[in-house]
Structures are given as C-alpha cells and as structure tokens.
Amino acid sequence: MAPDREHTITRVTALGAAANMALSALKLFAGIFGRSSAMVADAVHSISDLVSDVVVIVMVKVSSREQDKSHDYGHGKFETLATAMVALLLLVVGARLMAGSIEKIRIVASGGTLAVPGKVALWAALASIAVKEALYQWTAHVGRKVNSPAMISNAWHHRTDALSSVGSVLGIGGAILLGGKWAILDPVACCVISAFIFVIAVKMALPALNELTEASLPEDMEARIVELLLSVEGVDNVHALKTRRNGPDIIVDAHMVVDPEMSVAAAHEITEIAESRVRDEYGSGTQITLHVEPSVESE
Numbered sequence: 001m002a003p004d005r006e007h008t009i010t011r012v013t014a015l016g017a018a019a020n021m022a023l024s025a026l027k028l029f030a031g032i033f034g035r036s037s038a039m040v041a042d043a044v045h046s047i048s049d050l051v052s053d054v055v056v057i058v059m060v061k062v063s064s065r066e067q068d069k070s071h072d073y074g075h076g077k078f079e080t081l082a083t084a085m086v087a088l089l090l091l092v093v094g095a096r097l098m099a100g101s102i103e104k105i106r107i108v109a110s111g112g113t114l115a116v117p118g119k120v121a122l123w124a125a126l127a128s129i130a131v132k133e134a135l136y137q138w139t140a141h142v143g144r145k146v147n148s149p150a151m152i153s154n155a156w157h158h159r160t161d162a163l164s165s166v167g168s169v170l171g172i173g174g175a176i177l178l179g180g181k182w183a184i185l186d187p188v189a190c191c192v193i194s195a196f197i198f199v200i201a202v203k204m205a206l207p208a209l210n211e212l213t214e215a216s217l218p219e220d221m222e223a224r225i226v227e228l229l230l231s232v233e234g235v236d237n238v239h240a241l242k243t244r245r246n247g248p249d250i251i252v253d254a255h256m257v258v259d260p261e262m263s264v265a266a267a268h269e270i271t272e273i274a275e276s277r278v279r280d281e282y283g284s285g286t287q288i289t290l291h292v293e294p295s296v297e298s299e
Contacts, residue, residue: 001215002227003036005146005148006061006067006113007152008142008146009056009057009142009146009148009151009197010057010061010226011142012142012151013053013056013102013139013151013154013251014057014137016049016053016135016139016154016158017050017053017054017220019125019131019135020046020047020049020050020053020161021050022045022160023125023127023128023131023132024043024045024046024047024049024050024253026124026127026128027039027040027041027042027043027046027125027128028043029124029125030120030124030125031121031122031124032115032124032182033118033120034118034119034120034121034124035115035116035117035118035121036105036117036118036121036152036168036172037100037104037122038074038117038121038171038172038186038187039047039117039121039125039167039172040097040169040173040190041097041100041164041190042125042161042165044093044163045097045160045161045164046128046161047221048089048092048093049089049158049161051089052085052086052089052154052157052186052213053154055085055086055089056082056084056086056150056151056154058082059179068127072299075245076211077211077212077247078149079100079109079150079247080149080150080208080211080212080245080247081208081212081285082153083149083150083153083204083205083207084205084208084212085211086150086153086154086157086201086204087153087201087204087205087208088201090157090160090197090198090200090204090207091093091197091198091201091205091209092201093160093197094194094195094197094198094201095194096130096196097164097190097193097205098190098191098194098195099142099189099192100187101186101187101190101191101194102188102191103133103187104184104186104187104189105184105188105191106165108181108183108184108187112188113181113192114116114175114183114186116175116176116179116183117172117175117176117183118160118241119167119176119185121172121204122169122172122173122176124164125165125166125168125169125172126169128161128165128168129162129165129166129169130160132158132159132161132165133157133158133159133162135158136155136156136162136257139151139152139154139155139158140152140155143155146248147283148151148246149247149248150250152298153204156200158202159250160193160196160197160200163193163197164190164193164197166189166193167186167190167192167193168186168188168189170185170186171183171185171186171187171188171189171190172186174186191286193244198227202292211244211245211246213236214244215244215245216242216243216244217243217250219293221243221250222241222243224281225241225243225254225278225281226238226241226254227289228274228277228281229254229256229277229278230280231277232270232273232274232277233270234258234259234262234270235256235257235258235270235274236257236259237256237257237259237295238255238257239251239254239255239257240253240255240291241252241254242254242274246287248277248283248285249282249283249285249286249287250283250286250287251286251287251288252278252286252287252288252289253289253290253291254288254289254290254291255291255292255293256270256271256274256290256292256293257293257295258292258293258294258295259294259295260294262294263266263278265277267292270292271290271292274288274290277286288297
C-alpha cells in the first residue's frame with residue numbers, strides 16, 4: 001500500500017474516531033438525563049462506531065506492509081478482514097437494538113407505559129444526524145478515491161448511526177409531542193432502523209467473505225483481462241485464467257499461447273508487455289503470473 005494512501009485512510013478514520021468519541025459522550029449524557037433509553041442505545045451504537053474506527057486503523061496499518069517470507073502475496077487481505085469485522089459488529093449492534101425495541105413494545109402491549117424523554121435527548125439526536133451524515137459523505141468519498149473497502153464499510157457504519165438517530169428523533173419527538181402510550185413510537189422506529197442495519201451489514205459482509213474464501217473476480221473483469229492479454233502482438237490464445245482479490249488489489253494467473261518458434265527473449269518481452277497492460281488497467285499493485293507455452297501444446 002502506498003504511504004500516501006495509508007496516511008489518508010488513517011487520518012480520515014482517526015478524525016471520525018474523535019467525532020464518535022465526542023458523540024458517544026453527548027448521547028450518553030442526553031440519554032441518562034433526558035430519560036431516553038433510545039438515546040442510550042444510540043450512544044452504544046456510536047461507541048461501536050468508535051470500535052470499528054480502531055479496527056480499520058489497525059488493519060490498514062497491517063495491510064500496508066510489504067511482501068515478506070510469511071506473506072508472499074502481501075498483507076492486503078487484512079483490510080478485507082477489517083471489512084468483515086466491521087460488518088459483524090453492525091450485525092451485533094443491530095440485533096441488540098432490535099431486541100431492546102421488541103422488549104419495549106411488549107411492555108406497552110401488556111398495558112405498561114414508557115417514560116417520556118426530555119428535549120435534551122431530541123437535540124442530541126438531531127446533532128448526531130448532522131455530524132454522522134457529514135462523516136459518511138466524507139469517509140465514503142475518500143474511501144472510493146483511495147479504493148479502500150474497509151474505509152467504505154466504515155463510512156456505512158457512520159450512516160447507520162445517523163439512521164439510528166433518525167429513529168430516535170421520530171420516537172423521541174413523537175413521545176414528547178403526543179405523550180402517553182405514543183412513546184411506543186420510539187421502539188417501533190428503532191426496529192425499522194435495526195432492519196436497515198442488518199441489510200447494510202450483509203451487503204458489506206458478502207464481498208469480504210467472497211474475497212477471504214478466494215472467490216474469482218467478476219466475469220466481466222476476467223473477460224477484460226483476457227482481452228488485454230490477447231491485445232499483445234504475438235499472443236495467440238489465453239487459457240487457465242485464475243483471478244482473485246487481495247484487498248484493494250487483484251491477483252492474476254494465466255497461460256499465454258505463443259508461436260513455438262519464438263525465442264525465449266521474445267517470449268519474455270511479450271510477457272512484460274502483457275503484465276504492463278494489465279497493471280495499467282487495474283493498478284500498480286496488481287500481481288500477475290504468466291506462463292508462456294507453445295501453440296502446439298494447446299492443439
């Protein structure tokens with residue numbers, strides 16, 4: 001990983017962590033003194049964001065290491081592991097929010113009542129929405145720019161916190177305005193937000209799990225790689241293509257068929273040109289292994 005890329009990811013994530021720390025303290029204070037269990041749960045969500053920030057910073061630091069004897073292909077998958085860990089954290093947080101909300105709904109359905117929260121909790125939720133949505137937009141933009149799956153997944157963690165706060169605003173606002181049993185709006189909104197959190201977590205987890213289990217690149221990418229190899233003069237055919245992702249980079253193995261009368265020096269030159277074209281398309285971190293074989297063997 002380039003030093004500038006590592007520095008950018010670390011800087012943006014660290015600033016997000018500082019914001020999460022401040023928001024967690026604010027929400028916890030507002031939840032306790034504003035008698036809002038929804039805001040306390042929201043504070044817990046922000047704390048989980050803080051944990052995910054730390055996970056991303058540590059994993060990106062590890063993934064930036066160069067290849068060594070124990071990791072011939074580099075450490076790119078540590079960043080993918082960070083993505084999977086953040087997704088798992090989202091699932092856990094979503095489950096806890098859902099369970100707490102269902103319990104509150106059960107209390108009201110059984111004839112019980114919920115405490116009406118104070119306005120301080122409502123203002124804290126509104127502040128959280130503004131800050132967390134801004135953090136999402138910034139982190140996602142930079143994550144796409146530096147091609148960091150872990151950073152993009154962490155950006156979604158910011159947005160799920162903002163969505164959680166939207167549920168808090170609806171519930172807390174409804175409870176304050178309507179009072180009484182309408183306080184049930186708080187846990188109902190929380191259930192809806194929890195469902196969104198589950199969906200987002202699954203969408204983040206599946207690509208990460210595919211990479212960790214050595215899934216091939218999409219068919220359109222493989223077709224493009226074959227096209228690039230065949231575009232090199234002297235390459236008659238390409239087969240035995242194997243691909244996989246390694247964090248932000250890709251790994252390509254393939255066999256190229258050439259004229260059996262071609263010299264070793266000429267075959268080597270063709271291989272270098274082919275590797276260069278693939279790297280120009282998919283980045284300098286692309287790792288390519290090309291095996292050259294004579295056309296008579298493919299017949």
